[in-house]
Amino acid sequence: MKRLGPWLTLAVVAVLGLILLTVNMSKESTPTAAQTTATTAATTTAATTTAATPTSAAPAPFPANADYVGTITPATGGALTLEITVEGEKAIAYLCDGASIESWLRGSAVNGRLQLTGKNDATLDGASSGPGVGGRITVAGKQWDFTAAPVTPPAGLYIYTDNGARQSWIVNSAGAVTGVQRAADGATSPAPALAPDATALVGGKKITANKVSGGDDVG
Incomplete structure (x- = not known):
């Protein structure tokens, strides 16, 4: 019986060691209350930061x-063709179908936003969008959304007036021309053809159209 003592002692020590190891492993794998609170706070802060991020920027001037x-x-x-010309803080827009419908609008171009008005309650509200502009135009009680791309001369808006009659033309970036002629009595019809050098035959006479800028008093 005396020879069993050391073996019994070793067995007791081994069992105690296993118990202590299990307790330590349990403490390491279970998060403390402080750890749980810190994780929750971090998640809430991240969500708040994401929600506070602005989703849109002001239009560029x-x-x-x-x-x-x-x-x-x-x-x-x-189809209708729209031309908008900006000069400083002023803008002019011209909308026509190349046959009989036309509308002139004038107003401000401030902080990247357009606010134009015309006859018969015509309105145009728009803003810069990337390199171009976009918005909504209302003419004769009808509304349309629009986008317009930037163009460079000779593209743009042209006009010629004589004896109360007016010819108006829009030239796009491909050189295509859309225009309306308004007679002195207000009757409208397609405008004469406009050549690439901005000349046209009006009433049998060769004329040179004038390019419109945003500050002009036309329409």
Whole structure:
């Protein structure tokens, strides 16, 4: 019986060692209350930061001088061409179908935003969008959303007036021309063809059209 003593002692020591090891492993794998609170706070802070990130930026200011041309395709009827010309803080827009419909609008171009008005309650509200502009135009009670891309001369808006009659043309970036002629009595019809050098035959006479800028008193 005396020879069993050391073996019994070793067995007791081994069992105690296993118990202590299990307790330590349990403490390491179970997060403390402080750890749980810190993790929750970090997650909440991250979510708050993400929600506070702005989702849109203010429109960029317009260049000192710029022209934009776009096409509007109504659900019914033919396509409409829109030209917007900006000079400083002023802007002019001209909308026409190349046959009989036309509308002139004038107003401000401040902080990248357009606010223009015209006859018969016509309005245009827009803003710079990337290199171009976008917004909504209302003419004769009809509304259309629009986008217009920047163009460089000879593209742009041209006009010629004589004896109360007016010819107006929009030239796009590809050189295509859309225009309307308004007679002295207010009757409208397609404008005469405009050549690349901005000349046209009006009433049998060769004329040179004038390029419109945002500060001009036209329309």
